[in-house]
Amino acid sequence: MATPRGINPHAPDPASKDRQRADPLVIRSLEFLGGMAAPEGWRPEPTLPEVAFAGRSNVGKSSLINRLVRRKAFARVSHTPGRTREINFFLVNRAFVLADLPGYGYAKVSKAARTTWRPLIEGYLKGSPTLRGVVQLLDVRREPSDDDRQMLDFLADTGVPTIVAVTKVDKLGRVARAERLRSLQLALGLDEEQVVPFSAVTNEGRDDLAQALAALVQPAATP
Ligand SMILES: Nc1nc2c(ncn2[C@@H]2O[C@H](COP(=O)(O)OP(=O)(O)OP(=O)(O)O)[C@@H](O)[C@H]2O)c(=O)[nH]1
Ligand SMILES: [Mg+2]
Numbered sequence: 001m002a003t004p005r006g007i008n009p010h011a012p013d014p015a016s017k018d019r020q021r022a023d024p025l026v027i028r029s030l031e032f033l034g035g036m037a038a039p040e041g042w043r044p045e046p047t048l049p050e051v052a053f054a055g056r057s058n059v060g061k062s063s064l065i066n067r068l069v070r071r072k073a074f075a076r077v078s079h080t081p082g083r084t085r086e087i088n089f090f091l092v093n094r095a096f097v098l099a100d101l102p103g104y105g106y107a108k109v110s111k112a113a114r115t116t117w118r119p120l121i122e123g124y125l126k127g128s129p130t131l132r133g134v135v136q137l138l139d140v141r142r143e144p145s146d147d148d149r150q151m152l153d154f155l156a157d158t159g160v161p162t163i164v165a166v167t168k169v170d171k172l173g174r175v176a177r178a179e180r181l182r183s184l185q186l187a188l189g190l191d192e193e194q195v196v197p198f199s200a201v202t203n204e205g206r207d208d209l210a211q212a213l214a215a216l217v218q219p220a221a222t223p
Contacts, residue, residue, distance in 0.1 A: 025210035027069050028093045035086030039123030044089050046130045049096040049217040052087075054121065054151055055137030057103030060167040063200035064137065065090070065100055068210055075100050087124055096132075096217040099124070105147045121151075125158060133161040133216040135209065140166045140180050140197070144188060152188060163212050164190055170199040 036043040053061045062075035069075075069092060088100040101124070104117045125131065134155055138144060144152075155162045166184060169177050177197070185195055196212070198205035 023210070024207055025068065025214050026093075027071075029091075030069055030071065030074060031091040031094075032074075033089040033091050033097065035088050036120070036124060037086045039119045043087070043124070043127075044091075044097060046128055048091070048130060049132045050099055050128055050130050051096065051132055051213055051216055052099040052101055052125070052128075052134045053137065054101045054134055054155075055103060055167075056105040056139075056145060056147060059103065059137045059139050060198075060200055061100055061103065061137055064135075064165060064167065064198060064209070065098060067200050067203060067206045068098075068213065087120065099128075104151075105145050122154065125154070125160070131160055133163065133213075135163045135165050135213075137165045137167050137198075138184060140169050140172055140177060140184075144184065149188070161216060162194065163209070164188075164195045165198045165205065165209060166195060167198050167200070169197045169204060170201040 033044045034042065053065060055061050065075040066072060069090070075088065075090065085102050087102065090098045090100070092098060101121050102117050104121070125134075136148075136152060136155065138148060152162070152164075164184075166181060169181075172180060181195065181197060184190070185192065196205050196208050198209065
C-alpha cells in the first residue's frame with residue numbers, strides 16, 4: 001500500500017501507546033447468570049441494559065463473546081454445532097447483560113429442537129424491555145440463509161438497533177474478503193457502518209464491537 005507523502009511509516013506513532021491503552025470496554029467483573037430454556041421460562045430480571053447475540057449455529061457467537069469479554073472460555077465454544085440450546089445470560093461489570101442466543105439452522109439437530117429456537121428467541125426479544133441492541137452474526141464465507149434473513153427482518157420490525165458482525169474473516173484473503181463483505185452488504189441492504197468484520201482468531205473487530213456495545217449500554221441511551 002502506498003504511504004501518504006510526508007509520513008514515515010517507521011516513525012513511532014505518538015498516539016499509538018494511548019490507543020493501546022484505551023480499551024473501549026474494560027471488563028472489571030463477569031458473572032454467568034443462568035440460562036433461559038423456554039419462552040415462558042426463567043430469565044434474569046430485565047432491569048439492566050441488555051444486548052443479544054444472534055446467528056446460525058456454528059457462526060461463532062460464543063467465540064465472539066469470549067473475545068469481547070477477554071476470556072478464553074467463558075461462553076462455551078462448541079465443537080458440536082447446535083449445542084447451545086438455551087439463552088445464556090452474562091452480567092458484565094454489574095452494569096449490563098449479554099444474551100447468547102441459541103444458534104439456528106443446524107440441519108442435524110432433531111426437528112423438535114429446530115422448531116424450538118424460534119419461539120424462544122422471539123419470546124425473548126419481545127419480552128425484553130431493556131434490550132438495547134442485537135449483534136447479528138454472519139459467516140463471511142456463507143450466503144445468508146432464509147433464517148438469517150428472517151431474523152434480520154424480524155429485528156428491523158422490532159426496531160431494535162442491529163449491528164452485523166461478519167465472522168471468520170481470517171479464513172479469506174484480502175480480495176475475497178472485501179468482495180464477500182460488499183456482497184453481503186448489498187444482498188441484505190445493510191449500511192456500511194452497521195457491518196463489522198470480525199475474527200475470533202486474530203481479534204480483528206473486537207475493539208470496534210466493544211465500542212459499539214459500550215455505546216448501546218450507556219446509561220445516557222435510556223429512552
Ligand atoms: N477461523 C475461525 N474460526 C472460528 C471463528 N469464530 C469461531 N470459530 C470456530 O467455529 C466453531 C464454532 O464456534 P462457536 O463460537 O462455538 O459458534 P456458536 O455460534 O456459538 O455455535 P452454537 O453455540 O453451536 O450455535 C468453533 O470451532 C470455533 O473455534 C473465527 O473468527 N475464525
Ligand atoms: Mg455457542
